[in-house]
Amino acid sequence: MDRRLRIGKILIRRFKAAVSSVLLMSLILAGCSTGSTEEGEPKDQAGASSDIGSTYPLKTSEGFTSWEALNNNAVTFYSNLAETPFGKALAEKTGVNVKYVHPNDQQTKEQFNLMIASDELPDTIEYDWTGRSAGSYPGGPEKAIKDGVILELNDLIDKYAPNLKKKLEADKELDKMVKTDSGKYYVFPMIRNPSGLVFRGPIIRKDWLDDLNLPVPTTIAEWETTLKAFKDQKGAKAPLSVTYTGGNFEIRDAFIGAYHTSNSFYIDDEGKVKYGPVDPQYKDFLALFRKWFAEGLFDKDFALTDGKALDNKILTGQTGATVSLLSGGLGKWMDAMKKQDPKFKLVGAPYPTVKKGEVPFTGQRDFKYNPGPSKAITTAAKNPELVAKWLDYAYSDEGAMLFNFGIEGESYSMDNGTPVYTDLIKNNEKYSLQQMVSQYSKPNGPYEADERRNWNTFPEQDEAVKIWSNTDAEKHTLPAFLTPTDEESKELGKILTDVSNYKEEMFVKFIVGKEPMENYDAYVTQIKKLGIDRAVEIYQNALDRYNER
């Protein structure tokens, strides 16, 4: 009896110990998951500048957290950037072990919102802070700094980012783009190479054109003939199809530009900001697509066609022309059909115009500064100096090679001073160039893209870039990094939500024929009533300030 009781007591004590140790463990784990830097030694917080040094690898045992999207292609191989050959090399070269947190590819926007709302910020965030594009930080960088989300980087760049500083000083145009009106830097920017600025445009089935003895169409009239031939002689059910998801019509300014207007805000020939969808000539575009929709030249399932549906339509010969991306569209489809149908061939077509020989009014041409894959340092960063130094590595000569081409001897080798991808990357039997490149380098991110870098797998891609570049887009595109003031962005946000809601609904209805064209004037009046003029004014002011930077 007595013995059994004692055993019982011992068991209870052991049980208690086990429970408390489990509790302790979970506490420790919880601590780890909320902030990775918490366990860093306290001495790092104050005046660690001299210890880290300014040469790479940095002398530090500290790590920090970076929130950034993992490249679409890399996801198929690794779940975390730290595990990729690139991530390992970067950790080794910089001496900093960074913990990467990746949002889910489909929900980047939502997860960013959640992160900001939940108040659990990582040390650095790679995201669009301009407040201009859908999902970017509302109110823009000035607001983000004021809200206490991210840090103003002027001092940090000045002191700890000599490589970036050099680049900004050498390129005044770039410098103008990456700071706010009041002269604040807010990110370590992605700088595009000059040939990486154009990557989207009309794409058409060249093998069909050849079969039908037709030239690549350039004018609206020629396009109509071509699409008709696709429909009648090639059996295409949706000769022209473009994705439309979540209110974004990926045609962007193609076809619309033919009428000297745009699908959103643009700058006219006099340098004045305008909103395309209320222009009188915008009606001509709507009428054209309404006609094409009714005649079956434009996709009958328009507004329901997402990326997957479009892939299907193009690969099964239901669609012969679209507007899409250079590698995410043209390259992808050519690659998919390489084996199945060797005749399958896509080429880039020029942005259509009304008059033959005219230079297209607008098209796609991005700016040197790419806000999306740019990194900001948050207010939660324990050691901003270390983060800044780590980020600055990407702008050094050595870092640029790693970010652009990967690891010498593995992913590239030097040939007369020019980096060339190895066979592992270029001629891999199993995987495409893009898939390989994504493991060894960082396709998009805060660094300067190298002019010598070329991921095109097909000569048609190089050709397409040349064709699509021939537009006046540079003159007519509103920069993505204008910074309206806090008050203005609030007002702007409200107006734009109302306007785009209304505009998208009417846009689709006009095209599918649900709304009579005679109502166009009423539609314009309604948009004016929703305050579009004020929005235009705000952008005009922002543009004026930008030009004065």
Add this chain to the structure above:
Amino acid sequence: MAKHPPQEQHAALLTTSRSRNQIRWGILKDIRRNPWLYIMLTPVLLYFTIFHYYPMYGALIAFKDFSPRLGIMGSPWVGWEHFESFFEGIYFWRIIKNTLLISFYELVFGFPAPLILALLLNEVRKTAFKRTVQTFTYMPHFISLVVVCGMIKEFTMSDGIINDLLALLGWERVSLLLESQYFRTIFVSSGIWQNVGWGTIIYLAALAGIDQEQYEAARMDGAGRWKQMLHVTLPGIMPTIIILFILEMGRVMNVGGEKIILLYNPSTYETADVISSYVYRVGLQEFDYSFSSAVGLFNSAINFMLVICSNWLSRKMNNTGLW
């Protein structure tokens, strides 16, 4: 939404007539008598307190200009501003109308569907057949909503299966989800397809509880199958039907936003845009949390009133109700 088993509500009913003091003593006595029952109840209570009552204080942001960095308490007050901008919005009446209409159709067509299926199944004497039908009708309930909507989209495309059938009958091919007049039909009928089997479970359980002697008595009186159903079966499960109906009424303003968002597009906003999808588009996609919670709060207030009204009505007419 979890539907409470009817027994629980009946238990609650019993307590209404007693005075407060009696209840307090009653509860204490009851705890002493059935301690384990209360211990088992605790997790449920905790769940509701932590996940349903505690978060309610966040509804405050409906009256504030919420900024994530300032937090709920730190954000400045703005009063009724968000409610006003919602009521004054150009789409206010349209989304209210759509919400009510879709709910109405769901109530009219969707609510009786499982009841009818359950009654039919109840008449089936071949167990094997009954089981097969039940299993087949349950199935759609277990398919993820995203997949269901993907299927609906495929079927209604201009070259989808429904159009193939219509084309056989000589109709012109149209992309059905682009036509605003069909949206409600597609939405409600696919909802029935998805939930009819699942909905029968609770009725079948209630049907099993009906006293067999009543059927015998009815047969003695010469009632056929139809009369038996009318005078024995239906009254027997009436309390269940009413409770489910009241619960359903409480959801009138909560049309499944996810499904709408997955199915609609600008050309069907006219008939498809409901409160929740509008909030999603305008509020959440634009980070406007305050606006969204203002609309949400408005929504809940109306739902609350609807539940109270229908409960009152049902007590008046049938003497049964949730409380």
